[in-house]
Amino acid sequence: MLSSLRGKLIFIFVALTVSVVIISSGYARYKQRQFALDRAKERALVDLELMESDIQSVLQWVMRDLLVLRDMPNLQNFLNATSMQQRHMALRELGEEFLALARNHTIFQQIRFLDNRGFEVIRVNVKGRKTWLTPPDQLQDKSGRYYFREAIHLPPGKVYISPMDLNVEKGQIERPIVPVIRYATPVVDRHGQKRGVLVLNVFGSVFLDLLTEQQNTAPRGEQYFLLNKDGYFLFHPDRSKIFGFMLGTNETLFRYEPELEQWIAGNISGLTIRKSRETYKQTLYAFKRINLATSINSVAHASHDSLGVTYPGRNERYWVLLTTVDDANLLMGFNEYVQSFMPFTILLIVICVAMAVLVAWNCSRPIESLARAAGRIQRGDLSARAQVYTSDDMGRFGKLFNEMAAKLEQTIRKLRLSETKYRQIFENSRDCIFVTDTMCNIVDINEAGRCLLGIDRQGSTGQLTLGCCQSHPDKGDRQPAILDAIRDKGYVRNYETWLVRADGTTRLCLMTATARYDDSGSLIGYEGILRDVTEEKKRQEEKLHFHKKLQEEIVLAEERERRYIGQILHEEMAQNLALVNLKLQETEKQIRHRPGDAGDSGISELLGEIREVINLMIRQIRTMIFDLYPTVLDTQGLVPAMLWYTDNFTRRTGINVSVYGPPGELGLSESQKIYLFRSFKELLHNAWKHAETKEIVATLQKKDNHVRLTVDDEGRGFDPSSLKSAEPELQGIGLISIREWITAMGGTFSVESEPGKGTRIVIDIPLSTDNHLT
16 A cells, blocks of 8 residues: 555555644643642642651650650769669669659660760660560670760760661660660769760651551552661661661662662752652652751761671761652543544544545646656666646646756766776776775776786686785785775775785785775775885885995994094003103102202102103093093903993992993994994983983893893983984984984884983894895
């Protein structure tokens, strides 16, 4: 039915009718729901107000009893007694009064008086209908309980109210569980001295029974809860979920409804309707905070217990009375209301179906003509045109369709001409142009690409993939990283790759490729260009090799000149100064052995000073000779030369330098040894000048096919990024010059430093710097 235009029109009218009915019934449902919700909200708020009033009444009642007990004459007689006989008599009378109060007020679980140390002086217990006075040998030490610690520090006249928890006897939770609330106040004697604490243990069932009675009379789907500040259940229709903070179940309201936590904590009362995470139903939530401090002028609250039990609600000053109503009780009578609309709905559907058949006949004829013409064009007959029946909007639409078909015919002819031109460019390009499928199998390639791959014109490309493009000519990886890059990013640009030709030879190429997508956005393959840069790369590397060799020759020429100057200084100036020193020494001896003249001693001293100056000059010349070219570098190796230099450096600067490394040859060329030694000297000089360090450690070691020099200092450090912005006009070799030479020789130069944390410089030199194109 939906395959024809008439069927679709019928469907549209029926859908409109159903939509009207749905909207009407939906509006009625909305109004009925709002009415039911308003009634449920009003009932929930009234119930919460009445229950809060009942609980506050009980709280006031217990408060009055506590204050009456505090002011009892027998308690004061006991506190102010001056003899043991008076104390025993007052204690006996006090116990009788406590027993009488416990029998007449069944809400008390215990009535106790604790001395200043926390020991029970008197305790009345109530269990069921049995009331008794605890024997003295069974009285307990309660100094570790939180309610005593809190109450004993209160000023006289103040009252402490504990959170509702479970009764604990001898360190264990009483079974069956007994919920209690403890009221405590300090008691003073006639001198105003604090003598102990009066404690009333009130059965929590006094409050919980109010909720139990309310829950038993509530309709199905309506529940009541009493929570502490942290959401733990003090009352729940399911008793297995109460007092989770003491019984270890950790059952809280917020465990099931975490979104309510912030709402309840931030408001005194509230009402909301939301979907329950526990029942997955729309539920009304209404709560009211029962503030314990509103009926008590001074309240203290504990936070932990000596039993090691954690009380999450110990800092609470209120309870939360909560009621919930699910959606089953919110909506009533809605189904009857909807059923009244059914006859009217059926009548509308029948009328609309009849109208749809009539309208479809008039509208379908020109549209079917357009469909037939479009089908012929789709099959390739671009000369097909639609027949125009009327001059209305459908007739104008038919004319526009015919004009569009004519323009489409012209466009396709131009497109075919453009495709012919593109194919000529594709075939005549000097670079390899390829097209692949989604698996990177080559489906089309131009003539230049066939030549690059080594395939003749008649050869098939069916077995060729981009797997012939490898990351290294010797690895032979058939699934190189370039394929992953194309698949992940959708493109690569100027990616350097080795192309394995059909005859097994390799060519270095630059690849630029991108992904191809169809009209729906689905990946259908890749297309790109491969450019052969083998010869260009070879010329670049030969030029780089030439520059490396030229730089080495310059270094060697400079060192030969340094060696020549050092040789002149050693063989001429140093020898001549040594000869002068010997002559002066002989003259000094002759003057000393010549008798008589008193002026000879002055001449002898002057000659001695001249000899010291000459010795200093000789040492300076020797140091200059070593700085120009250390002969120990040729005779003994790099590590002994570094040790010799560090001795002189330590004497001059006071900085302790440690050198670690093998004493023999490391396989370095002459120019590499010279530059490593010069770099080592420059790094020591930089550390002395800038780092303000007291110790430097240098390590030289051979690893595989390279030699590593590491220099560490504990100085003030610096920001390594400052090297990038350094001016090129630097004195001496400098870090910039060292880095440039190391890089030119195929090595690496790295700096690790932070301000205040010292510096580490690592130089790696390959044993062979010749890199030729394979």
